[in-house]
Amino acid sequence: MTIRSYHLDSGAGLAGLTLREHPDPAPGPGQVAIAVRATSLSFRELMILRGDYVLPVKPQVIPVSDGAGEIVAVGAGVDPLRIGERVMATLFPSWQDGPFGLEHLPQRGGSLDGMLTEIALVEEESLVPVPGHLSYEEAATLPCVAVTAWNALTGADASRPGQTVVTQGSGGVSLFALGFAKALGARVIATTGDPGKAARLLDLGADEVVDHRAVPDWPARVRELTGGRGADHVIDVTGHLERSLGAVAMAGQVACVGFISGASPIDPRVLFASGATVRPVAVGSRAQFLAMNKVIEANGLRPVIDSVFPFDKAHDAYHHYASGKAFGKVVITV
Missing domain, CATH: 3.40.50.720 (NAD(P)-binding Rossmann-like Domain)
Structure with a gap:
């Protein structure tokens, strides 16, 4: 079985965003495999395209930090009962709580592969449950900009x-x-x-x-x-x-x-x-993400979504987002 993933190099521009097929990845110890249902774009993704993102970006990275989906497989040490859970993943996987430090620099969609893929391998420790009233498209908007906004107001x-x-x-x-x-x-x-x-x-x-x-x-x-x-x-x-x-x-x-x-x-x-x-303010910790979700659920908050593009039209989604015309988030469904 194969899956599809987008890849790019920092500074390659939108023309460098390419779609490839890969063998279906198996989660390792402490990991889960997520069937990604939706991702969303943020300004950092445009910076990576331009080559002026401030953190490291590995060659041919799978881009996009934000995504939501369903756990479809688990690695050793992860409870198999988690299969079927609706989850998101933090942008900085190791940043659980407290102040940010250099040890937390590895980031999804940069030095680590991101979510613009059909199956993403994610560390269990970075998982956050999707608020019950949100769709996958809505949940996919949260990991970067929502947590950043929450940290800015409450950190x-x-x-x-x-x-x-x-x-x-x-x-x-x-x-x-x-x-x-x-x-x-x-x-x-x-x-x-x-x-x-x-x-x-x-x-x-x-x-x-x-x-x-x-x-x-x-x-x-x-x-x-x-x-x-x-x-x-x-x-x-x-x-x-x-x-x-x-x-x-x-x-x-x-x-x-x-x-x-x-x-x-x-x-x-x-x-x-x-x-x-x-x-x-550089996004936030998993603890802040969880605290934010409680407020989202308690108040029935929903993100503002400008437009939704299918996976095969990812280039169009990037182009629309880069135009500056969007009011709210640009989402790509998988």
């Missing part, structure tokens, strides 16, 4: 009811952060440069939306909306940290979860004057 000085959270744009992290912040009782001010997306952000629960094209000094508008105080949390997905520091309250927190081309270095005087904490 240090967790957001509390009545506080104000600023989210930026309508990417995966920002939309999950919006949903989680509302579930935690926070007020959300969302920014966008697209008036058409402003209405959708309001529909998803944002209390205020600031159009940063119409109001270039959006940090001043955030302060105006918070009575001059500023936001307690800013989820920064662009790397323009001076702007986020202009919007955050004294002793508030800026979670830096990404950066875009052209982001400028921060003036240390601005950082010092803000009195705020800037915390880089």
Whole structure:
């Protein structure tokens, strides 16, 4: 029996994404074989295509960190009763809890094979159950951006009811952060440069939306909306940290979860004057994933999915995601 997997080299671009057949893999000790039902794309996948991802990527890796599926076989040391479970896998398999360390650098879809395959071999210790009310397509959106958003809001000085959270744009992290912040009782001010997306952000629960094209000094508008105080949390997905520091309250927190081309270095005087904490966030631990799932289940939360592509149309999924037109997650079903 054979299976199909996509492969690519870092920096090879979309043309380097190739589909191959392999023998059906057998799980080794402590592993399970997952029949992948769905995967989803995140910005890290585009960075790998371009060759500017910050962590190692092995040659001809099976890409994509995020996926959900069903356990169909188990290796030695794994309870065979687990066959049939609906599961997801963490992006950093060995990161169970506590702070991130160099020992946890191996990551799915980078230095380890990922989920854009029909059968994935996964370490049992990295498994997380799929929330009961979610489909495979919905569950496949969680491992990277949802856990990142959860960590950004709760990993240090967790957001509390009545506080104000600023989210930026309508990417995966920002939309999950919006949903989680509302579930935690926070007020959300969302920014966008697209008036058409402003209405959708309001529909998803944002209390205020600031159009940063119409109001270039959006940090001043955030302060105006918070009575001059500023936001307690800013989820920064662009790397323009001076702007986020202009919007955050004294002793508030800026979670830096990404950066875009052209982001400028921060003036240390601005950082010092803000009195705020800037915390880089790189996804999260399995313990945080499990805690996040409890909130998802308790509140019946569902991810925002923009579009779903079949496995044979993975190139089209990447192309659509790279276009920047998606509002929510782009999913590939297997």
